[in-house]
Amino acid sequence: MQFIGVLLDGIAYASLLFIISAGLSITMGLMQFANLAHGAFAMVGGYACVYGMNALGIPYLAMLPLAFLIAGVFGLVLELALYRRLYEASHLTQVLFTVGVLNVSAASAVFLFGAGSQPIHLPPYLQGQISFLDANISTFRLFTVVLVVAMAVVLASIVQLTRFGAQLRCAVDNRRAAIGMGINVDRLMTIAFTFGSALAGLGGALGVQLLGLDPSFAFKYLVYFLLVVVVGGAGSFVGPLLAALIVGILDTASRYYAPETGSFTLYLLMVALLVMFPNGLYGRAR
Amino acid sequence: MQASFRTVVCLAAVLTAVAARADDLKIGLIAPFSGSETAGLEMDNGIKAFFKLHGDVVAGRKVIVISRDAPTPAPDVARRLAQELVTRDKVDVLAGHLFTPTAIAAGQVSTQSKTPMLIMNAATSGILAKFPYTARASFTVAQTTAPLARWVAKNGMKRVFTIVADYAPGIDSENAFQREFVEAGGTMTGSIRVPLDTIDFASYIRRIQDSETGGVFAFLPAPDQAKNFIKAFRDAGLDKKGVKLVVEGGMLQPQITATLDDDAIGIISSQHYSEDHQSQENMAFVEAYKSVSGNRIPTYISVGAFDAMNMLYKAVEAQAGKLDPVKSVEIWRNMKLESPRGPVSFDPQTRDIVQNIYIRRLERKNGILTNVEFETYDAVKDNGKQ
Amino acid sequence: MTRRLAAAACILAPLCYAIALPDYLVFGSQILVMALLAISLDLLVGYAGIATLGHAAFFGAGAYVAGLLSVHGWGEPLTGVLVAACAAGALGIPIGLLTARSGTLARLMITLGIAVLLYETANRAAGITGGADGLQGMEVWPLLGVFDFDLAGKIGFAYAWCTFVLGFILARFVVKSPFGLSLEAIRDNPLRAAGIGIPVKGRLTAAFVISAAIAGAAGAVLAQTTQVVALNVLSVQLSADVLVILIFGGIGRIYGGLIGAALYMGAHHWMSGLSPVYWQFWLGLVLIACAFLAPSGIMGLMAPRAGGRDT
DSSP states (O other): OHHHHHHHHHHHHHHHHHHHHHHHHHHHHHHOOOOTTHHHHHHHHHHHHHHHHHTTOOOHHHHHHHHHHHHHHHHHHHHHHTGGGGTTSOHHHHHHHHHHHHHHHHHHHHHHHOSSOOOOOOOGGGSSEEEETTEEEEHHHHHHHHHHHHHHHHHHHHHHHSHHHHHHHHHHHOHHHHHHTTOOHHHHHHHHHHHHHHHHHHHHHHHHHHTOOOTTHHHHTHHHHHHHHHHHOTTOSHHHHHHHHHHHHHHHHHHHHOGGGTTHHHHHHHHHHHHHOTTOTTOOOO | OHHHHHHHHHHHHHHHTOOOOTTSEEEEEEEOOSTTOOHHHHHHHHHHHHHHHHOSEETTEEEEEEEEEOOSSOHHHHHHHHHHHHHTSOOSEEEEOSSHHHHHHHHHHHHHHTOOEEESSOOOTTTTTTOTTEEESSOOHHHHHHHHHHHHHHTTOOEEEEEEESSHHHHHHHHHHHHHHHHTTOEEEEEEEEOTTOOOOHHHHHHHHHTTOSEEEEEOOSHHHHHHHHHHHHHTTTTTTTOEEEEEGGGGOHHHHTTOOGGGTTOEEEESOOTTOOSHHHHHHHHHHHHHHTSOOOOHHHHHHHHHHHHHHHHHHHTTTOOOHHHHHHHHHTOEEEETTEEEEEOTTTOOEEEEEEEEEEEEETTEEEEEEEEEEEEEOOOSOO | OHHHHHHHHHHHHHHHHHHHOGGGHHHHHHHHHHHHHHHHHHIIIIISOOOOSOTHHHHHHHHHHHHHHHHTTOOOHHHHHHHHHHHHHHHHHHHHHHHTTOOHHHHHHHHHHHHHHHHHHHHHOHHHHOGGGOBOOOOOOOBTTTBOOOTTOHHHHHHHHHHHHHHHHHHHHHHHSHHHHHHHHHHHOHHHHHHTTOOHHHHHHHHHHHHHHHHHHHHHHHHHHHOOBOGGGGOHHHHHHHHHHHHHHOTTSSHHHHHHHHHHHHHHHHHHHHOTTTHHHHHHHHHHHHHHHOTTHHHHHHSOOSSOOOO
16 A cells, blocks of 8 residues: 555655645744745754754754754844834845845855755664554654644644634734734734744754755755745735645656656645636636 | 954965966966865875975976866856966966866867966866866876776676766776676676665665675765765675675765774775885875975876876976977877876877776775775776777 | 947947956956856846845756757757747746746745755756766857867957847846836836736746846856856855845946946955955945945945836
């Protein structure tokens, strides 16, 4: 029964894409901010994780929340110092700024950690395979899926059940009305940005094993993060989750069932979906 | 962070401080220095190791390296850099080149300006033919792959699956492996060409499992792909089911083996250089390399740069300080070297390198995963496309 | 009057460059190629309001067409550029039609997706394009049958300059024409533009075709002067670079492309010469500083656009 295995692999891949892209979806939806440097926060998490484990000997499971925190702090500082000044600027200025951040982050990573791919050595209990419904899946993938599902549940409850979530949904739907009702959208944005960066950092730390980590990480995977958010529809969690699942499962399945199609499947699918749903699967027309 | 910025400034200042005099021997080195690619640094360190062992003066001329960053396989950038190095910096020799397209673009400049050129990596077969003043101190992918196929066939693996990166070098190696392996009586159980942006190998591993193959040959030289594939192979337990993994040596460079765990031990690979090669030349080279590079391990790219320097010095010495393009190529095509990789000679017709290809097993030696050579194919020529 | 002067300065500035920096002519011709590409992108981004991340598709198509022509026995450069421009322009039709209805983000990703598909196609069709090894064996005939492309790049520069001037004049003509004004109307408000009878879809597709043809010509010139074509002409990196160059120079002003290409590539060349490993850091800082200090690009500092709104 390879089918279930392929499905599980696809879901694991999708989880990773989702956790890194979720924050991007919120910043793009809430402030219409085109943050091409979002992957840099995943990189911060990844490097923090590798450095903590290899140089300081901190165990992997402890490094994951730390990577979450460190990337969050990075996000908070950058948001307060730089990002927030450009919310009113044009999209193209934002592109210029975030491409600048991408360049700086790549060169800084080379300077601090050297060029080339970073090593990670997972603890033994996350290595190997386990059988699940007649199919084999790697333990680490299962761990990733479980962790991301847990995070997604937490996210969904925050957005759906808390006052903060209600404010966030309101601001995404209609920012001017939200401001008019006395919601402090700037503060909302700071929190959302910080949280999104932290999630990316966690994703980056998880991704060292599956995606790898080198100084060009943020640029290399930029297309994937954008793809998930734009196909899903910026401003929600459900859209990117749906898009990540479609991308992850279809990509994995096409590589198994039709490896000769290469990356054509993925990009043809993306173009087709966007032509059919110009605002994303879950987006609204603006 | 402040301190690090200052160091960057100092570094930039040092790099510009290389003021050259007229009688200096200038090398224009074109390679990737920025971003995630480490090849430029490996070449640079290989050259520094050569300076440490043989001095930076040859036939009375001080040798100066002018580095230029060509981070991607963009021929227009390489052509521009080569042209400026030749006409403005007046370099005596062009060198470097990780990628084939940049080597070809600079090769045209070398031909037009009659500047000798030494390729330190760019491993596509047959690129020297059009450039009369060019020699290559590296290898070709077909050259390192073919002996592995013969070894695999000889050692009882009858059914092999190939998985290669879907770009020209990958296809070269797939062709070389399949040709040699089928000729030696083996059967191919399947082949996959993996898109270059692939990060998740789970599906491919499942496909390999389905094929019930006895062995797998892989050529996925991008570090992330190499690492992810080997990990996925191992996680799926294929090695425990008796499926043997053999790879082209580029997949087991030191920066990749550093990311692997003990269960990668036993992977067989073939290449022209291992840092563990047992010879006096290599011991001296490794020691010099470590001392100039902050204790890094030399790679096949650094040994390519080291040997290119050796070729350059020998040509300059033979011409008493001059470097005539025609005479230099004459010298290079008939040259024999004792390289850190072993004995090296050149094919007088094609000018391409002839060298030993070693079959190696990944083992833990002095605490680090090392490719240990255990069988040698002597004086292998490039048998790729002509 | 001042506009004419500015246009004349734009056309003549490269000649001053050639006199001042005769050792850097190859670099100069590459700046001109990039400037032409940025100007063609400006027609879409600045005038028609279509953000795209796939402009390399047209550039690369032009480069490969010109390259393949000369590999297969037709090395005449001028006709090569014409054929390449036509081929790239033709490619503009389907892309223009596909993206005519989309919003900004969807357009960005659709154009990017199509460029990636083209890149993969060129990589796969190694028998035709040479794949990752690059297209080898280009034989470019002397320009006009007389001038051979020389090492120092004098002929190459003159050639790139002529192409640039023609492309520049064409682009300037387009944006000043009623057609160009209708593009600006669509950019500012597509619904109202449609309301006053502008055929939005047709105009945007036409803009794509013109822009693509100019980009294709730029690619062809690069291919002919480099005499190798590799996959980088189709890469996402190039699409992103040219967009950054355009924003850096200033969008919607035709001149922005040239200023952006000259300053950005000059800064890159200078910094990567000083520090081959860490130049990205300094260039990144320049971009960040530009976003804060000159949000409408360098041209925005020099000549704020009257009435217009930067989108």
